[in-house]
Amino acid sequence: MSKVSDGGLLIQIGSYNTNLQGGAGVPQDLVDWLTPTFQVSSFLSKEPRAPDIVAIGFQELLPLHLGLAGLSGTVINDRDVHIRGQIEEHVPGKESYTLVAKAVNVGIALLVYARDAGIARQVCDVQTQWTGTGPAYMGNKGAVGIRFRVSDRGCKAGEVFTFVCAHLTAHEPKLAQRVADYHHIVGTLLFPPFPSSPSSSPTTMYATSHLFFLGDLNFRITLPPTTQASNPHDILTMLKDDTSRERLKEFDQLLNQRKKGTAFIGLREGPFWTFKCTYKYILGEVDRYNMKRTPSWTDRIMYATHTDSPDTPEKSNITNILYTSIPSYVTSDHKPIVSLLLLPPPTFSSSPETCTPPLLRLPSAYTPTPDPRATLKRYTGRSLDRIIGYIWWLLTLVGAGSTAVGIFNFFLGLAAWRWWKGPGVSVSEA
Numbered sequence: 001m002s003k004v005s006d007g008g009l010l011i012q013i014g015s016y017n018t019n020l021q022g023g024a025g026v027p028q029d030l031v032d033w034l035t036p037t038f039q040v041s042s043f044l045s046k047e048p049r050a051p052d053i054v055a056i057g058f059q060e061l062l063p064l065h066l067g068l069a070g071l072s073g074t075v076i077n078d079r080d081v082h083i084r085g086q087i088e089e090h091v092p093g094k095e096s097y098t099l100v101a102k103a104v105n106v107g108i109a110l111l112v113y114a115r116d117a118g119i120a121r122q123v124c125d126v127q128t129q130w131t132g133t134g135p136a137y138m139g140n141k142g143a144v145g146i147r148f149r150v151s152d153r154g155c156k157a158g159e160v161f162t163f164v165c166a167h168l169t170a171h172e173p174k175l176a177q178r179v180a181d182y183h184h185i186v187g188t189l190l191f192p193p194f195p196s197s198p199s200s201s202p203t204t205m206y207a208t209s210h211l212f213f214l215g216d217l218n219f220r221i222t223l224p225p226t227t228q229a230s231n232p233h234d235i236l237t238m239l240k241d242d243t244s245r246e247r248l249k250e251f252d253q254l255l256n257q258r259k260k261g262t263a264f265i266g267l268r269e270g271p272f273w274t275f276k277c278t279y280k281y282i283l284g285e286v287d288r289y290n291m292k293r294t295p296s297w298t299d300r301i302m303y304a305t306h307t308d309s310p311d312t313p314e315k316s317n318i319t320n321i322l323y324t325s326i327p328s329y330v331t332s333d334h335k336p337i338v339s340l341l342l343l344p345p346p347t348f349s350s351s352p353e354t355c356t357p358p359l360l361r362l363p364s365a366y367t368p369t370p371d372p373r374a375t376l377k378r379y380t381g382r383s384l385d386r387i388i389g390y391i392w393w394l395l396t397l398v399g400a401g402s403t404a405v406g407i408f409n410f411f412l413g414l415a416a417w418r419w420w421k422g423p424g425v426s427v428s429e430a
Helices: 029-045 062-067 073-090 175-190 230-237 244-253 253-262 374-398 403-420
Strands: 008-019 051-058 097-105 107-116 122-130 142-150 159-165 211-217 299-304 318-326 337-342
Touching: 008 029, 008 159, 008 211, 008 299, 029 073, 051 159, 051 211, 051 244, 051 318, 073 097, 073 107, 097 122, 097 142, 107 142, 107 159, 107 230, 122 175, 142 175, 159 175, 175 374, 230 244, 244 253, 244 374, 299 337
Parallel strands: 008 051, 159 211
Antiparallel strands: 008 337, 051 107, 097 107, 122 142, 142 159, 211 299, 318 337
C-alpha cells in the first residue's frame, strides 16, 4: 500500500513573482505550471491522485501604487477564479477544490485550496495574517500567512498547517537586511491562539505541526574573487549542467545562512540546484538572463514537519517529490517554481480525545519570540502604505497612467490656479 493511501497528504506549492503585471501576470493556460505536478502525483498510487492541498503564492502581484493603496481586491479575486478553474480542469478525476483562505498585503498574496472529496471536510479554525518589512514597516516587502487546523488527524484535535509567502529585500549586498527581514517576520507575523488553546498569547509561524515558507526571498549567489567563476558571465557556463550547478549552490546565500543557523531555522529544502536560476531573465525570453544582475535562485520553497528532528537539520520526513521551475513563462524577469511534497502519515495519540496538535521541534538554542510591538509596527506600515499609495494613485490618474506626467500636471495646474487667483489691477491704480 502506498504512503498516500496510508494517510500521507500531497501538498502542491507554487510561487511566482509576476513583475507588477496585475491581471496580465499569468497566462490564461496554466497547464505548464500545474500539469507536471499532477503527472508526478499519479505515480504515487495505483489510481491517479490529486493533491490534497494546493498553495499558490505571488509577489509583485500588481503595480506598486495600487498595492499600497489597498486596491488589490479585483486582481486577487480574478486570480482565485482563474487558478481554481485551471486546477479543476487538469487535476486527475476533475476533482473540485475549495478556497480555504486568501491573504494579500500590497503585492504579496497567498491562496490555499483543499480537495473537496478529502481534507476540505476537516479544515477548521482558519486564520490569516500579514506583516511589512519595508521602510517604516511598509508592505512593499514582507509576508502574508494562512494557518488552519485539520481535525481528526492522529487525534481529535488533528494537526495545524501554516503557509507563509514572503518577499524580502532585494540586491546582492543586502544579505544582512534579508536576514533581518526573516527575523522581523517571525516576530510580527503572529496568529491568535486557537479556541481550544489554554494560552491567550499570540504565536509565531513556528507554533504549528507543518510549516511551508515560500516566495521571492531574494537571496543571491555570491562568488568570492578567488573562484574560477569570478563574474556573473562565468555563472552562465556553470548553469548548463547538473554537476556544475551543484557546485554553484555552495555560493548560495540562503543555503549558507541556513547552515549557519542565522535564518530559516528548522526549515528544509529540496535540491534547488536541479533547475536553473530563476532570476533575472530578459522579458519575453525563455532562457536568456539579464546580466545586470547575477543569475540566482531567488525563488524558493521550504518546509518542516513536527516529526523532523532538530539533530538532523538537513533531513526531513517530508518527501520532496518534485521541485522545479517553469521556463516557458516570459512575462516576468522571474520564473515560477513549483514543488510537490508528501507528508508523513499522522502520528496517532494514545489519548485521541484529549491530545493537542503536535508542534515543530526546534534547536534548543533557538526560541522564536513574538514582538510585543508587532501590532504597532504593522499598522504604522499599513497607514504609510495607504497615504503614499493614494497620493501616488491620484498622480498616476492625473497623468493618464504616468506618475511623472501626473506630477508635471499637478504643478502646472497649481501654477495656473495661483495665476488666476492673483490680485487684479483696478482703473484707479492705473
